[in-house]
Amino acid sequence: MIRAQCEVLSTRRSGSYYALTLVAPEIAEHARPGQFVEIAVPEGREIMLRRPFSIHQASRRGGWAGTLEVVFDVVGRGTAWLAEAKQHDTLDVIGPLGRSFQVPQGPASCLLVGGGYGAAPLYFLAEELRARGKEVHMIIGARDHERVFKPVEGKRLAHSLVMTTEDGSMGERGRVTDFLGPMIERTRAQVVYACGPNAMLRAVAEHARARSIPCQVAVEERMACGLGVCWTCVVPVLARDGRGWWNVRACTEGPVFNGARIWWDRWLGPGEALPVPPAEESGEPEDALAGEDADG
Amino acid sequence: MAEARGPFDAVPGGRPGLEVDLDGIVLPTPVLAASGTFNSGREMGSLIDLTQVGGIVTKSVTLHPTKGLPTPRMAETPAGMLNAIGLQNSGVDQFLEKEAPFIAAAGVPVFVSIAGTSIDEYVQVAMRVRDVPGVVGIEANISCPNVERRNQVFACYPDQAAEVVGAVSRLSRLPVFAKLTADVTNIVEVADACVRAGAHGLSLINTLLGMAIDVETFRPKLGAVTGGLSGPAIHPIAVRCVYQVARALPGVPIMGIGGVRSATDAAELLLAGASAVQVGTANFHEPEATIRVADGLAAYLSRHGLSSPAELTGRVRAMPREPDAESDRRGA
Numbered sequence: 001m002i003r004a005q006c007e008v009l010s011t012r013r014s015g016s017y018y019a020l021t022l023v024a025p026e027i028a029e030h031a032r033p034g035q036f037v038e039i040a041v042p043e044g045r046e047i048m049l050r051r052p053f054s055i056h057q058a059s060r061r062g063g064w065a066g067t068l069e070v071v072f073d074v075v076g077r078g079t080a081w082l083a084e085a086k087q088h089d090t091l092d093v094i095g096p097l098g099r100s101f102q103v104p105q106g107p108a109s110c111l112l113v114g115g116g117y118g119a120a121p122l123y124f125l126a127e128e129l130r131a132r133g134k135e136v137h138m139i140i141g142a143r144d145h146e147r148v149f150k151p152v153e154g155k156r157l158a159h160s161l162v163m164t165t166e167d168g169s170m171g172e173r174g175r176v177t178d179f180l181g182p183m184i185e186r187t188r189a190q191v192v193y194a195c196g197p198n199a200m201l202r203a204v205a206e207h208a209r210a211r212s213i214p215c216q217v218a219v220e221e222r223m224a225c226g227l228g229v230c231w232t233c234v235v236p237v238l239a240r241d242g243r244g245w246w247n248v249r250a251c252t253e254g255p256v257f258n259g260a261r262i263w264w265d266r267w268l269g270p271g272e273a274l275p276v277p278p279a280e281e282s283g284e285p286e287d288a289l290a291g292e293d294a295d296g
Numbered sequence: 297m298a299e300a301r302g303p304f305d306a307v308p309g310g311r312p313g314l315e316v317d318l319d320g321i322v323l324p325t326p327v328l329a330a331s332g333t334f335n336s337g338r339e340m341g342s343l344i345d346l347t348q349v350g351g352i353v354t355k356s357v358t359l360h361p362t363k364g365l366p367t368p369r370m371a372e373t374p375a376g377m378l379n380a381i382g383l384q385n386s387g388v389d390q391f392l393e394k395e396a397p398f399i400a401a402a403g404v405p406v407f408v409s410i411a412g413t414s415i416d417e418y419v420q421v422a423m424r425v426r427d428v429p430g431v432v433g434i435e436a437n438i439s440c441p442n443v444e445r446r447n448q449v450f451a452c453y454p455d456q457a458a459e460v461v462g463a464v465s466r467l468s469r470l471p472v473f474a475k476l477t478a479d480v481t482n483i484v485e486v487a488d489a490c491v492r493a494g495a496h497g498l499s500l501i502n503t504l505l506g507m508a509i510d511v512e513t514f515r516p517k518l519g520a521v522t523g524g525l526s527g528p529a530i531h532p533i534a535v536r537c538v539y540q541v542a543r544a545l546p547g548v549p550i551m552g553i554g555g556v557r558s559a560t561d562a563a564e565l566l567l568a569g570a571s572a573v574q575v576g577t578a579n580f581h582e583p584e585a586t587i588r589v590a591d592g593l594a595a596y597l598s599r600h601g602l603s604s605p606a607e608l609t610g611r612v613r614a615m616p617r618e619p620d621a622e623s624d625r626r627g628a
Contacts, residue, residue, distance in 0.1 A: 001342050001343055003343055003583070040581060040582075046374045046375050047372070048372065048375065048376060048377055048527050048528070048577055048578075048580070048581055049372055049377065049580055049581060050580070050581055094343070094583075221367055221368070222367060222368040222369065222370045222371070223370070224370045224377060224379065224577075224580050225333075225579070225580035227339050227340070227343075227580070227583065228335065228339040229333055229334055229335050229339050229340065229355075229579070229580070230332070230333065230370070230379070230381075230580055231332075231355070231364065231369070231381045231384050232367075232368075232369040232370035232379060232381065233367075233369075233370075234364070234367060234369065234384070235367075245363075246361075246363065247363050247364055247384055252339070266366075267367070
């Protein structure tokens with residue numbers, strides 16, 4: 001975890017999103033796919049808290065070495081301010097934060113599922129997977145073509161790619177989850193990664209679970225600090241043996257979780273065909289907190 | 297504790313010494329990290345030098361593991377935020393196993409914040425943590441707003457507050473600071489009851505119970521519906537509470553808490569009557585806020601020709617006119 005004053009290299013539109021590139025050599029050096037950064041927005045505007053952003057790219061080599069890119073949608077005052085950041089502005093950044101996606105051992109067929117700007121960290125992951133000789137397939141979807149994040153980049157990185165839009169303005173009409181089953185079969189996916197709206201993550205995790213395929217999801221939850229001290233961003237996670245659960249910090253033990261271990265019902269409210277909730281016995285926090293294995 | 301140097305000696309180099317003495321508890325600076333914003337310091341310790349922090353008040357520890365409230369647990373509000381965590385923590389056993397060794401080695405004075413649903417729970421936790429090296433005192437969190445029933449907020453009732461604080465003080469034999477809420481008709485009455493019961497000092501104030509609603513969905517912004525308001529928005533209320541209590545109970549050490557993010561905010565609380573301050577929400581934005589505020593306070597003291605933060609405590613002046621009977625009554 002590093003705090004750095006980072007120069008803005010560029011801010012630009014990417015479809016309906018904003019892409020912000022920062023000069024952040026120390027953070028970029030350590031960043032792994034799935035991790036995030038906390039960016040301070042200025043005080044004196046009635047805003048107190050930093051804003052978390054998952055890392056879209058971290059360049060450690062080449063002409064753009066030492067840069068970090070994040071992608072966001074303008075959803076409130078903080079992101080509205082950030083969208084106005086100018087080249088050579090300085091931003092106060094803490095990162096890299098959280099646990100990254102794990103890369104499987106040996107050759108494997110990997111399916112990456114991204115919704116909206118949730119696709120952003122998956123490109124970072126895809127590059128990592130390719131570099132380690134894995135097969136990469138992607139499903140990238142959004143409401144409309146403006147919100148499908150970097151479809152060209154997807155074509156470049158993935159061995160195969162399905163794009164979906166709810167309005168049919170690009171690729172297939174429908175949601176990413178509509179194409180999940182056939183895609184898993186066609187690609188013989190051995191591991192599924194997902195990032196996007198929480199409801200989408202839940203559906204992907206359930207698909208994967210039904211097929212006994214390991215699934216890692218990068219979640220989003222309201223977060224005050226991102227540093228592990230405020231306990232606002234928790235997700236209910238089942239103990240390894242399925243008995244008991246604990247509220248686990250998305251910023252520290254996440255944001256990447258094993259999709260099968262999240263108690264979706266408790267977190268997002270009742271849905272269909274969900275894992276049976278465990279008895280409300282005393283949770284062994286130790287067990288749930290043991291979390292996932294170390295970064296791949 | 298720190299016999300070598302008196303609390304009011306200036307440090308070499310002419311900068312005013314920041315050491316403060318809370319009636320026997322000597323702290324390197326009067327700027328501590330508030331409960332629930334720092335855990336026990338481990339995470340922040342990877343970003344800042346903890347030995348520069350005046351002290352750490354741990355996240356509240358309960359007897360049993362506590363899972364806390366459903367999300368969303370946070371909503372940002374103008375100049376502040378609401379939180380509804382519900383005292384999530386792994387319980388005192390885990391605290392002793394995981395946090396105690398860290399605290400013992402951290403090189404910073406630590407107050408363990410304790411919470412519970414009964415007097416017995418407070419006492420049991422206090423008895424378990426009292427011998428942890430590095431622990432200089434207990435902060436009895438009897439004012440967390442995020443509990444199931446309002447009658448569990450002991451600090452809303454002078455007699456109940458006194459009972460908890462009295463039992464913890466008597467049995468633990470550690471100095472106990474009672475953390476109080478401003479969500480009462482008369483905070484002086486509660487403070488007085490706590491001090492009479494044996495409180496070493498007072499921590500003023502906890503978050504204020506608040507609520508925010510998403511007008512698009514018509515739903516509360518917090519999973520628990522209501523939550524505790526913190527941040528600069530509550531600073532003037534903290535100043536008022538410290539002032540009222542300090543005037544009524546001279547000599548009782550007070551830690552002022554509420555929206556501190558600058559040396560000015562800290563000085564205000566000291567002038568109102570606090571001997572130390574705690575920084576809370578500002579830590580989320582700036583992990584070294586406690587250190588920056590302490591540095592700023594040193595500069596402020598220099599500028600005013602003062603040699604110690606203690607010279608500020610309670611030194612707020614009367615308005616330059618004869619106070620009328622009405623404002624006198626309010627002030628007391």
